[in-house]
Amino acid sequence: MSTTERPRILVVGGGYVGLYAARRILKKMRYGEATVTVVDPRSYMTYQPFLPEAAAGSISPRHVVVPLRRVLPKAEVLTGRVTTIDQDRKVATVAPLVGEAYELPFDYLVIALGAVSRTFPIPGLAEQGIGMKGVEEAIGLRNHVLEQLDKADSTTDEEVRRKALTFVFVGGGFAGAETIGEVEDLARDAAKYYRSVKREDMRFILVDAADKILPEVGPKLGQYGKEHLEGRGIEIYLQTSMDSCVDGHVVLKNGLEVDANTVVWTAGVKPNPALARFGLPLGPRGHVDTQTTLQVQGSDYIWAAGDNAQIPDVAARKAGVENAWCPPNAQHALRQAKVLGDNVVSGMRGFPQTEYSHANKGAVAGLGLHKGVAMIVMGKMKIKVRGRLAWYMHRGYHGMAMPTFNRKIRVFADWTLGMFLKREVVSLGAIHAPREEFYEAAKPAPAVAAPAPEKAKAS
Structure with missing residues (x-):
C-alpha cells in the first residue's frame, strides 16, 4: 500500500458496484486529484448472473470473474477486509489476508459490500447446503453433481x-430457477455417457416458501416457467419450506421426506452483516439507509449502492407507488454505480449531487440451454417473451452487461464454441483438496516395531 498526501476515496467492496464506481471515479477524476483505494477479500469481481451457466459448464468459470488489478490499474487494490470504520477520525481498520490489521485514513467513503446468502437456523443446512453467491460455489456444485453420477454408476447399493x-x-x-x-x-x-444412469433415475426437487416462482418476471411468465420445469420432470413444491437436512435427510414442511446428497440453497440474500460494525444508519432489514443521491443519511462524504443499500426508487414513487425501494439486481447496480461515481467526484469538488432515478426496463431469465423467459417494459407496455427467443435475449443482455471488453469476448466465444462442441462433463472433484494425493505419497511411513529377539533354545 502506498502513502499519499492526496485525498483518499475508499471503496469498501470490489463487487459490481465497487468495480464500476471505482472505474467511473478514475475516469472522471483529474490526474493526481485523489487516490482511489478498493478493499475486498477477493482480488476479482464476480458477475453473479452467469453463475448458473458456469455451474452447467456453458461458460468457463474464469470468464465470469474480472481481476480488479487489471481493470483498475490506477487504483490501490488491497486484498483484505474492512473490519471497522471510525467516522469521527475518518479511519478504517483493514485486516489483510496475512499479517497484522492496520488503520487506513480516508476522506470519502463508498460502501459496496453487496449481499450474502440469507439463511435460517435449519438443522443440517450449514453442513449439507451449497450456496450460489460465488464462482467457487458454482465450480463446486458442478463437480459435486458429476461426482454423484459417478457414485451412482459405480455402486450396487440402491439406497x-x-x-x-x-x-x-x-x-x-x-x-434458484436458473x-x-x-x-x-x-x-x-452427462447421463448419456453412463451405462447405468438415466435421466429417469434422477429426482430434481425445487422448494419455495412463496406461492410462485420467478416473481421478477410477473405471474404469467412465472407460471410458464413453473410448467416448463415440471415438463422436464422437476418436482416443484410451493408454499412450503425445508425443516431440516441432517446428513442429507431432507424434511419439508409439507411432510415430504427424501434422502439427497445435494442440497442447493438459493433462498434469497441479505445485506453483508459487516455493515453492523460500521456505525452507519441501517434500515429495518440491515441495509444502509441512503438518500436519493446515494449519500448515506446524515452524511455528505459517504455513499452506498447495490445490494447493501436501501435506495428510494424515485421512478416508481413518481408513478404512484408509495415506499418503493430499488430492487437488488444488476440492472440497478450498474446504473447506481455510475451515478455514485459522478456524485463522489462532484462532492469532492463541492458541486451539487445528482438524484438516482431509473425506471425498470424488465427482466430476463434463462432456464437452461435454449429455454428462458423475458419481460421487457416499454413505457406502459410490457412485452412478454418465452422460449428460445427469451433465452437469446437473456444471453444478449447479460453478455453486453459483462464488465470489460476482454470478458465479453471470452463469454461470447464460450457460447459460440458451445454451438458446435458437446458439453464437457468432466468432474474435477480433487480440485477441492489438490494436495491430498501428494500428501499420501510423501508422508512418512509409520514406524514399524522391531521384532523381539527369539530366546535361545535350551540345549
Whole structure:
C-alpha cells in the first residue's frame, strides 16, 4: 500500500458496484486529484448472473470473474477486509489476508459490500447446503453433481444410488430457477455417457416458501416457467419450506421426506452483516439507509449502492407507488454505480449531487440451454417473451452487461464454441483438496516395531 498526501476515496467492496464506481471515479477524476483505494477479500469481481451457466459448464468459470488489478490499474487494490470504520477520525481498520490489521485514513467513503446468502437456523443446512453467491460455489456444485453420477454408476447399493441421484434446490427466484434449469440440463447431457444412469433415475426437487416462482418476471411468465420445469420432470413444491437436512435427510414442511446428497440453497440474500460494525444508519432489514443521491443519511462524504443499500426508487414513487425501494439486481447496480461515481467526484469538488432515478426496463431469465423467459417494459407496455427467443435475449443482455471488453469476448466465444462442441462433463472433484494425493505419497511411513529377539533354545 502506498502513502499519499492526496485525498483518499475508499471503496469498501470490489463487487459490481465497487468495480464500476471505482472505474467511473478514475475516469472522471483529474490526474493526481485523489487516490482511489478498493478493499475486498477477493482480488476479482464476480458477475453473479452467469453463475448458473458456469455451474452447467456453458461458460468457463474464469470468464465470469474480472481481476480488479487489471481493470483498475490506477487504483490501490488491497486484498483484505474492512473490519471497522471510525467516522469521527475518518479511519478504517483493514485486516489483510496475512499479517497484522492496520488503520487506513480516508476522506470519502463508498460502501459496496453487496449481499450474502440469507439463511435460517435449519438443522443440517450449514453442513449439507451449497450456496450460489460465488464462482467457487458454482465450480463446486458442478463437480459435486458429476461426482454423484459417478457414485451412482459405480455402486450396487440402491439406497446409496437413490441418495446420490436426488437433488434438492431451495428458493424459486432467479438464482434458484436458473440454477436448477442449468444443472438439470447438465445432468441430462452427462447421463448419456453412463451405462447405468438415466435421466429417469434422477429426482430434481425445487422448494419455495412463496406461492410462485420467478416473481421478477410477473405471474404469467412465472407460471410458464413453473410448467416448463415440471415438463422436464422437476418436482416443484410451493408454499412450503425445508425443516431440516441432517446428513442429507431432507424434511419439508409439507411432510415430504427424501434422502439427497445435494442440497442447493438459493433462498434469497441479505445485506453483508459487516455493515453492523460500521456505525452507519441501517434500515429495518440491515441495509444502509441512503438518500436519493446515494449519500448515506446524515452524511455528505459517504455513499452506498447495490445490494447493501436501501435506495428510494424515485421512478416508481413518481408513478404512484408509495415506499418503493430499488430492487437488488444488476440492472440497478450498474446504473447506481455510475451515478455514485459522478456524485463522489462532484462532492469532492463541492458541486451539487445528482438524484438516482431509473425506471425498470424488465427482466430476463434463462432456464437452461435454449429455454428462458423475458419481460421487457416499454413505457406502459410490457412485452412478454418465452422460449428460445427469451433465452437469446437473456444471453444478449447479460453478455453486453459483462464488465470489460476482454470478458465479453471470452463469454461470447464460450457460447459460440458451445454451438458446435458437446458439453464437457468432466468432474474435477480433487480440485477441492489438490494436495491430498501428494500428501499420501510423501508422508512418512509409520514406524514399524522391531521384532523381539527369539530366546535361545535350551540345549
